Amino acid sequence: MKVEFVSKQIIKPSSPTPQNLGIFKLSFIDQLAPVMHTRILYFYPNIQNEAADRDHDRFERLKTSLSETLTLFYHLAGRMKDNAVIECNDEGVEFCEARVHGGFLSDILKQPDADSVHQFVPIDDAHLGSGFLAKVQVNLFDCGGLAIGVSLSHKIADASTIGSFIKAWSCAAVGCMTESMLPKYILGSLYPSMDFPIVLPAVEFRHFNCITRRFVFDSSKITKLKATAASKMVENPTRVEAVLALIWKCVTIASRTNLGITKRPSMVSQFVNIRKRTSPPLPETCVGNFLGHFMAEEPGESNNDDSEMNLQGLVIHLRKGLEQFTKEHVQKLQEGNNAFMTVCEGLKDLELVYKEGIDFYGCTSWCRFAFYEADFGWGKPKWVSIPSLKIKNSIILTDMSDGKGIEAWVTLSEQDMALMETNLELLEFASLNPSII
Incomplete structure (x- = not known):
C-alpha cells in the first residue's frame, strides 16, 4: 500500500x-x-x-x-x-x-x-x-x-x-x-497569558522499544466488567473506570512478572476535561486547552500481590482520584490567585513518568466527544482512530461507533505486551484487534 x-x-x-x-x-x-x-x-x-x-x-x-x-x-x-x-x-x-x-x-x-x-x-x-x-x-x-x-x-x-x-x-x-x-x-x-523567561521547547519523548496494540471492549462485555468492578464504595463504575482499572491491573501484573518482583508501586495519571466540572460549567465549544489530570496509586506493598490488585480496589482508587481532582484542583483553578500555581503543581506530577522504582501509566480518554457524528455528506465514519504517539506505558481510550463500547490503544515494552496479549482475565472482556467490518 x-x-x-x-x-x-x-x-x-x-x-x-x-x-x-x-x-x-x-x-x-x-x-x-x-x-x-x-x-x-x-x-x-x-x-x-x-x-x-x-x-x-x-x-x-x-x-x-x-x-x-x-x-x-x-x-x-x-x-x-x-x-x-x-x-x-x-x-x-x-x-x-x-x-x-x-x-x-x-x-x-x-x-x-x-x-x-x-x-x-x-x-x-x-x-x-x-x-x-x-x-x-x-x-x-x-x-x-x-x-x-x-x-x-x-x-x-x-x-x-x-x-x-x-x-x-x-x-x-x-x-x-x-x-x-x-x-x-x-x-x-x-486565564490570561503570562510572561515566561523562555520559549518552551518542543516535547521530546524518550524512545524505548515499545509496541502498540488495540484492545476492543464491546458494550455487552463492558456491562459484565462494570458488574465485576462494582463495590459498596463505587456501586456503578463508569465505562472508562471499569476498562481502565482492568488494563491498569493487567499491565502492572505484566511489569511485575517480567521484573520478577511482587512489590512495586503502580500509578495511573488520567487526563480530564475540566469544562463540565467548573461551577458553572463552561461550554464544550470554548476553544483552547482546558484539561488537567489526576493521579491514582496502587502502593504494591502487600505481601499478597493480588490482595490490592483487584478491580474493585482499583476502581475505588480511580474514583477517589477524580473526586479529589474536582474538589481541589478545579476549585483552585476558579480562584484567580491560585490558578497558575495549581497548573504548575499538576505538571510536576508528570515527572514521575521517568522515576525509577515505580510503574507509571498515562491515560487519555477521548470518549464521549461524539467524533462518530462527523458526516461530510457521504455518511458517518466507519472508524475513527487516534494515531498513537508511541509513548511507553500510555493508554488511549476512544468510543466505538455505537457510543457504548471502548477501544483501547495500549503502548508497552515488547516484554510487557507479550504478557498482556495472553492475559486471560483481559481477554475475557476484550478482543485483541478484531476486524471493524
Whole structure:
C-alpha cells in the first residue's frame, strides 16, 4: 500500500478576519501546553460507489467547507508569536490531497494496524517551526473510500476543541451549521497569558522499544466488567473506570512478572476535561486547552500481590482520584490567585513518568466527544482512530461507533505486551484487534 501525494495547498478563511480580532491571546494553560500536534483520523467507505469524476467534487466540498469553518475558527489560520499570542492574519492551514494505491480501505478496516495509520495523517513537524496550527490530509483509496486526517496544534487545542472544530466543519459541508456550534473564545480572559523567561521547547519523548496494540471492549462485555468492578464504595463504575482499572491491573501484573518482583508501586495519571466540572460549567465549544489530570496509586506493598490488585480496589482508587481532582484542583483553578500555581503543581506530577522504582501509566480518554457524528455528506465514519504517539506505558481510550463500547490503544515494552496479549482475565472482556467490518 503506497500513499502518493498529489497536491498541497493553503486553505484560507472564506472571509477576512476583522481587524479587531487580529490578535488572539493564549491562556497561560495554552502557553504551558506542549509544542506538538494532536491528530485524529476518519475512515469513510465509498458506500455509494461514486464515479471517478465525483472525486473532485468531494475534495472541493471539503476545501470549501473548511474555508467557511476557518472564518469561525479564525485563530487556526493564524501564526503563533512568542508563545503568547496568535496573529490572526489569515495565512491559512495546510490541505494535502493523496491517493492510496495497492490496497483498499477495507484492508485497513479488516486488520487495523497502529503503525500503518500514521501514513494517512499529516506529519507532525511542529518542532521544525512549520508555523501551521492546523493541517488536513485527505486520502483517496482506489476503491473510492476516504481517510481524512486532521492535525491541530496542542498549543491551542485539546480533544474537546478538536471535536468542536470537526463538528462545525462537517456541518458546514452539509449546510446544517447552528449557532450552538460557534466557538467560544473565553479561556484567554479567564486565564490570561503570562510572561515566561523562555520559549518552551518542543516535547521530546524518550524512545524505548515499545509496541502498540488495540484492545476492543464491546458494550455487552463492558456491562459484565462494570458488574465485576462494582463495590459498596463505587456501586456503578463508569465505562472508562471499569476498562481502565482492568488494563491498569493487567499491565502492572505484566511489569511485575517480567521484573520478577511482587512489590512495586503502580500509578495511573488520567487526563480530564475540566469544562463540565467548573461551577458553572463552561461550554464544550470554548476553544483552547482546558484539561488537567489526576493521579491514582496502587502502593504494591502487600505481601499478597493480588490482595490490592483487584478491580474493585482499583476502581475505588480511580474514583477517589477524580473526586479529589474536582474538589481541589478545579476549585483552585476558579480562584484567580491560585490558578497558575495549581497548573504548575499538576505538571510536576508528570515527572514521575521517568522515576525509577515505580510503574507509571498515562491515560487519555477521548470518549464521549461524539467524533462518530462527523458526516461530510457521504455518511458517518466507519472508524475513527487516534494515531498513537508511541509513548511507553500510555493508554488511549476512544468510543466505538455505537457510543457504548471502548477501544483501547495500549503502548508497552515488547516484554510487557507479550504478557498482556495472553492475559486471560483481559481477554475475557476484550478482543485483541478484531476486524471493524
